[in-house]
Amino acid sequence: MNGLLLKSLDISNFRSIRGQIHAPLDAKVVLVHGENGAGKTSLLSAIELALTGRVQSLERADHGYEKQLLHRSALEGSVSVQTLLGPAELGFKALVSSSGVQSVSALDAPMASFFRERAFLPQSLLGQLLQIYQEAGSDANSPLAQFVGKLLGLDQLDALEAGLKPLADVRNVRKNVDGWQAAENEKSRFDRLLSDQHKIKDGIQAQIRTALAELTTTCASLGLAVEVSEEELGAIEAGLQGNTDRQALEELSDRQRKLASLRREIEFAQSTAETEANAAPVATEDTGDAYAAWQAEYANRIASFRARVEGLFPEASLESAPEQAAQTALRWLLAEQKQLSERARQARADIQRHKVARDERDVAHRQRDTIDEEVDRLPSTAGSLGAILAEISSFVTDETCPVCDRDFTEVSKVPLSEHLRHQVRNLSASAERLLMLGRTRSELQVMIERLDREIETIDARKPGEQALADIDRRRAIVETLIAELDELAEALAQGSQLRAADVAKRRAVSEAQSRHVALTAARETLSEYAVSIGGSPVAEGETFGAAVTRLDAQLVEQANRLDARLAMRRRGSDFIATVRSAVARRNETDAQIATDFASWQRADASLERAKALRDQGNVIRNAVDTVRSAIIRREFNERLNRVWRDLFVRLAPAEPFVPAFRIPVESTQRIQPKLITEHRDGGEAGGTPGAMLSAGNLNTAALTLFIALHLSVPKELPWLILDDPVQSMDEVHIAHFAALLRTLSKEHGRQIMIAVHDRQLFEYLKLELSPAFAGDSLLTLELSRGPRRDSVCIPRRYSFKEETALSVAA
């Protein structure tokens, strides 16, 4: 493409050009002249549009620029450029309408980008060139950095880098991505929920373990050969409900009754023996009488007392001796009283606590409902809405709402900005409130769980009202009995003495009657009985009383043991009930955990997807850095500096300092080319061009930089199109600049197109760029327009003319 030459340009109703103009361009130099507003810039941008389909300088200023390209008086327009590639002709064209641009044929993308970057210097870019030196500094926003960026298409990379920067810090991500914070909150809400539920589950688990351990101990003490675990509860329960102990207890009661009847038989036999023996020991008659009198007085009372006590303790039986019986009864009664009071107290406390706990649970439920209600009322998007409103508030300048365009004073006396601020404050307060409510709710939930458990435990433990009444009744009976026993105490003591005396007497009688047949039989029966209940037979010399007492004690001891076993079985059943209810609760909790975990996973997956995108954004950003550094290093090399220096010295031969690019070598971050000046004869001057060069030479530096950028790469398109580049250069530089253009045109085959508005300058350039040899050519285009007529472009072609003035010299 490096032989491609511009041939001609046709413009119809484009920007400030009204009507149609045709401009030939097939010359080595094309000079465009026109007063300000005549359409020079339109003409040059028409070339850009036809060749590339875009007008970059306008695009930067306004995105909707495409709709502004049509001349305001026209309905349709077009721009087209004809080019020559050797003998072949290539056309480029774009159609312009009020709705935009339609490119019919354009250069391919790399060529178009070469054109924009290195062949065409629009005024806006030149303006930027001039700015570069006004500000020192090498940061990302310095005019130099911006210029370099625009020139090399780095501004897009810069935008990417700066735009992706918020991704680096998660706080900025939250600020910029509306849903991020919400997703994080959602996830952490499920996190908390799950951890609460796990805690609850752990509690239940611990409860189950404790109950199982107790159950194990119970089973071990009962000698049940079962393995204690949650799965075996049925088997254990069956084992615990086995009625071997009950049967044993029933048998034992039978035996006790039998023993009691034996005793009565023996007593009867003895008393018979005594009566027979009474005749002999008269001396002791008093004793017997006194005892009989005492018995007459108290026997009934004692017997009834005894019956009542035995009624109270059906499994047990009292000794026959009233005093011992009284003592045993007292012991039993006191123990029973204590136990009953304990149970009654416990039951009352349970009932009390049960009620209080239920009230507390109600309160907690109501509080939770209140929170739920409030949460429902609070918009969950309060935070984002608040952020959006905060953004909007910067657009509120008066009382007109930027959203609906209505005057806010119609609605309220409060100023709109104040209203908006108030709303934002409310909304962000709502967002915080929402978080706070969430926390409180989860605390409440834990409390409700705890109360539920407690209530359930109490429910399992507490006796019914009926049972409580029974306990109370029984306690009353016990207390009555104790009181009665108290009353009887003296009588019993007396009776005891009497009885002792009586017994002593009877012993004597008994000894005397030892060989009494009935007693012997009784003794044998007793011995048999003793053997049958597993005890030793009545020994020689052992009294009936002692033997009976011994056997009785043995039975009582057995009964106690069985009682304890039965109690243990009951406790075991209680534990099983506890374990079952705990397992049920644990299963519920497990189900809830599964549901919440699924939600958590979804939230997590969402967040992970977003995080992956964020990471990719960071990858892009890092790549931007690398690519930009590579481009800058490639473009701002020694070759560029050499060309730039040459061009600059051409235009400013008297300036001892020349500008140059320096790229910091050590920097790994964003590479920014730095401008320095060097002394022309070698050595670095140190200062920036802005500090070292005069204003005129700064402009020279800017312009030569663009041309150097054009020259420092292969000539893909041999065009240099400059839009009014010398309006503020002083005369010296214009002369040199003209010489440079000539050099580029005539020695380096560049097709030069330059627009100027200054008439004198135009004339001067026309002279300076006159054709110098056969085949050299110059075209001038004079643009003009009037308020009511179409634009006019008058071309004039100058061809080579042999110079004769000097040949006449001597």
Next chain:
Amino acid sequence: MSARLVQAIRARLQAADYVDLATPFKLAGVDFAFTGAMRGRDGRALDLVLLVDTTTGEFGDRDGERVRQRVEALSRALDVTGSRYVVTVILAGAILAEGIEALSETCRVLQVEGITLDPGGTPLDEAAREQLNDRIRVLLPLTLPIADIENSGSGPAIDQLVRSLPKYLNKELLDAVIAASIDGEQAVTEAVAGVIDQALQSGTAEEQS
């Protein structure tokens, strides 16, 4: 025999294909005498270079006012004959700054001084040669360093970026940020936020479905 500095300039210009003109020369019937006059060839055929020795020259070369008058007269003569010659005056030696300013209204003025020369009138070393070149560089051909084709840019910056990115990147994200990059950093931030937000929303949508 002219001064060594003038010799050196003349030699340099001759090397750059300029030819000497005999002086004094006649233009529009008027004689013009200069220490030296040269003209270029081909592309520079319209370059008329006048040498003025401000240190030791004759023809009033040492007087700025007289030099200006002579150059203005020449300029007028060129105008009268309709000539397209472009005049460049090279002042060899020191001169006051005002002198250059006045002269530069009529023609291109280059000033050469302080070049170290050997007795034969050639620059003493490479540095001196380069100093001389710098002073009259606008008259010399422009030599471009050979372009490094290997390293020349390969397409627009954005294309280079896209090529350098790993392939696994989410295409939606990449397209969105690149499209937005034309509109500046704020647009990029919004675009990336939009894509991420969508990813978050799509998760929520699944949850609801």
